[in-house]
Amino acid sequence: MAAGQMKQVASLLLLLNFCMYVIVLGIGSWAINRAIDHGFIIGPGFDLPAHFSPIYFPMGNAATGFFVTYAMIAGVVGVAAVISGVNHIRLWTADSLPSAASAAAIAWSLTALAMGFACKEIELRLRNSRLRTMEAFLIILSVTQLLYIAAIHGAASTPRR
Known part of the structure; x- marks a missing residue:
């Protein structure tokens, strides 16, 4: 593929990843808000419930708290990686590649985590449709983010004429 075609592929993947990370952040924000509103009330005269966890979510299962927390971190870093990626797409030089590639690699590693x-939460079952949506988006994002990294590196290795 020519460098121009790789730039188009990278741009499309960048736009797709941005939309999906924003949706993950929206669903994750809803989950955290619900956990805060319906969590344990701790104060004078209240005892901690048995098996208390500071990452308690009233919906989902035992993995939900960890899943939502890491999904939110991956979403924020993913959006930041998209900002760096837009700068690289705009310039499309070897000088802008390292920052875009490193930000994308960090976002991908957090997304994979x-x-x-998400896979553990699927294994444990008992979750609602919003959490299922966020699981699906993160599984898809782990692939599309990796494809984006390959696209920007593939363009760097194509010979120029």
Whole structure:
């Protein structure tokens, strides 16, 4: 593929990843808000419930708290990686590649970690449709983010004429 075609592929993947990371952040924000509103009340005269966890989510299962927390971190870093990626797409030089590639690699690694918790949550079952949506998006994002990294590196290795 020519460098121009790789730039188009990278741009499309960047736009797709941005939309999906924003959706993950929206669903994750809903989950955290719900956990805060319906969590344990701790104060004078209240005892901690048995098996208390500071990452308690009233919906989902035992993996939900970890899943949502890491999904939110991956979403924020993913959006930041998209900002760096837009700068690289705009300039498309070897000087802008390292920052875009490193930000994308960090976002991918955090997304893969959140995907691992998503797989554990799927294994444990008992979750609602919003969490299922976020799981699916993170599994898809782990692939599309890796494809984006390959696209920007593939363009760097194509010979110029």
